[in-house]
Amino acid sequence: MAARGRTRWGPVAAVLALPVALLTGLVVMVVAWLRPDAPLGGESGEVPCAEALSFGGARLPKGARDTSCTVRSWMDTDYVARFRMPREDVRDWLRATYPDAPDPGTRSCHPHSVDLCLDLGLREEDWNYAGRVPGRTDPGFGAFTVDVDITCEGRDTALVVFSAFTS
Numbered sequence: 001m002a003a004r005g006r007t008r009w010g011p012v013a014a015v016l017a018l019p020v021a022l023l024t025g026l027v028v029m030v031v032a033w034l035r036p037d038a039p040l041g042g043e044s045g046e047v048p049c050a051e052a053l054s055f056g057g058a059r060l061p062k063g064a065r066d067t068s069c070t071v072r073s074w075m076d077t078d079y080v081a082r083f084r085m086p087r088e089d090v091r092d093w094l095r096a097t098y099p100d101a102p103d104p105g106t107r108s109c110h111p112h113s114v115d116l117c118l119d120l121g122l123r124e125e126d127w128n129y130a131g132r133v134p135g136r137t138d139p140g141f142g143a144f145t146v147d148v149d150i151t152c153e154g155r156d157t158a159l160v161v162f163s164a165f166t167s
Helices: 009-034 049-055 087-097
Strands: 043-046 065-073 077-086 116-121 145-153 157-165
Touching (some): 049 065, 049 077, 049 157, 087 145, 087 157
Antiparallel strands (some): 077 157, 116 145, 145 157
16 A cells, blocks of 8 residues: 555556547547548559449440549448540430439539439339349449439530449
């Protein structure tokens, strides 16, 4: 037993170290979360466009060029495919890919700078056409939502940003 009037520094140090350890852990988690390439140890990187598009039940359209496809995953998975295609073929490609989907429009486009968009929930309970999405039974299919944003670049070309994700 310590003599009267003397402080036992072991328990005091332990009590003081606990908030410091918690604060340090919180800072590490926030920094990891803010890393855009791989939050909290998730994966991020380039993938084949066939993989990115099949996750949302689609295939690369004829005439696609300048393709770039990525995936980010941790708790949810987000595939993004960017490509250019002939502008005149965009609506036909969307109809062939999602035959029972509503027509693409401009109402729900985000960002507002795009010329045309299609936002779909692909779970059975969300859309009555979900079971008829070409590619839905393919091994790579897994998206709950697909967003397709189209920006017209001149008379002949459209930039397509296709995003398929699980959140």
